[in-house]
Amino acid sequence: MGVGGRMVVHGKKNKENRGWVNRVPIEKPPFTLSQIKQAIPPHYFLRSLLRSFSYVGCTLAGVWVIAHECGHHAFNGYQWVYDTVRLILHSALLVPYFSWKISHRRHHSNTGRYYDRLASHYNPYGPIYSDRERLQVYISDASIFAVIYVLYKIAATKGLAWLLCTYGVPLLIVNAFLVLLFATYSLDIVKSIDKNCAS
Template identity: 25%
Template sequence: MSVTLTQRRPSMTAPKEEPKKALDTFGNEFVVPSYSIKDILDAIPAHCYKRSAVRSLSYVARDVFFIGLFGYLAASYIHLIPWMSGRVVAWFLYAFVQGLFGTGCWVLAHECGHRAFSESNAINDSVGWVLHSALLVPYHSWRLSHSKHHKATGHMTRDMVFVPKTRDEFLERRGVEPGTKITDNLEDAPIVTLYYVVLQQLFGWIMYLFTNVTGQKYPNRSKWVTNHFVPTSPLYDKKDFINIVISDIGIIATLTCLYLASQKWGFSTVALMYVFPYLWVNHWLVHITFLQHTDPRLPHYNADEWTFAKGASATIDRDFGFIGRHIFHDIIETHVLHHFVSRIPFYNGREATEAIRKVMGTHYQRDDSNFVTSLYRVARTCQFVEGDNGVSMFRNVNNIGVRPNLDQGQKLQ
């Protein structure tokens, strides 16, 4: 009788690599997420993807109605207020409210750019072009660069906007030799932080469109060519040429209307009715996007460590109460989901967010602190990033949290 012995082969399965870790700004341990984009997508109910042109257009109609209503009331009645101080207050309130609903229209055009507005790309592009052009936003130009941002969120060398400075870049901009040890004398006074915040809020959006500020650098191209209006800009591919031209035509059309209105009613009237609300829209846009991608808990990755799922989770949801939910169309409250699946319409965002939270677990980031004051707090806390294992976290020179240059495990007392 013969006996056959079977030798057990050693397992060929490689040991699972431990996820990398880092310390966030306040010294809390951050573990790089290990779930895949498939895990996220499988958790979202199928009906959340359904887009309704009728429903989306109803939100456009609502926002445009209120813009028209407040515009009519302002033009008809504010000049009747007998006191100068009363008229000043009324025009301020008008600009603020119009800025809110203008931002709502901006968000709906943003839905169009992501194809979340309707099943029809013709409707998406028509509505998006009109709404964005009316707000002096080059629709296709921004849509294309924004798409690249979504494809590389949190990537240090491929992301398209709010790319954080490295430690050496931050020091060099402050006129300090790169590699210099950060000491207390580099701390910013609160008024300096406020100054930078005001500059960002007043000019950030305009400078992004014209010079790609906070985006990737193109050393061989002029910053004035690296913008959203030049069809040959390095931001775009050759195939995008005609779309950039169409976007520019929309801007020219709006500027022409504003010029003709100034000729008929005077520039001061146009400034009160359009320019000041427009500045509020720009403020809210920068406020929203800055806080979506900047927080002490959020990582950034180098090329070797980055994946789409990691990058999409490197965003944060916040809360802006009634304004966020009913006027800004939940762009603040469901932004994490938006980076995983950008074609889910905003009115399905909350349900889909709850679904992906079960997969993300502790990696889902949300901050319910005051949305307005968070702008200053985050600006003071998150000035640059550093890290030596492919994962970079925010640091600052203001003695807040983990001090740069110190061992990763050491915190300020």
């Protein structure tokens, strides 16, 4: 697990009684992360604050793209900028920022790990988080509640139908577009790696 992270307690479970988890590969891949990075063209690693902000104007899905890239430190070189930007953008999308950042980092380093109890992004005492990360989860939860309160006030003023048309439906479209966008993005990266490895 990540530095300071909580190790997953496996107990006496074996492969036979883990169900669908058996299909998850547990061996290390035949390549390293540095080999993958070397196969990706250098221009994919260039970061620009201006260019990153420009993606907000493309589509509402740009909000999610920027929030996601902030989590991978690809938005710019300033921690406080991307933490602030991502907290606001994630909260606007009703996604807990710090909670998701921590679990997403763990997901990339430990795909397919399971927990001995319910793991929730909203529970500061869940198995995903260490003691030093609890305050960040509280901040994420407070931000989500703040957005829900703002949405409630808007619904009280403009009406629920107006809120669903101007916020709810676009949010559903963003999430549908998000799946398509990242599937396409992932395919492009895989093609780029294949091309560079073949040459």
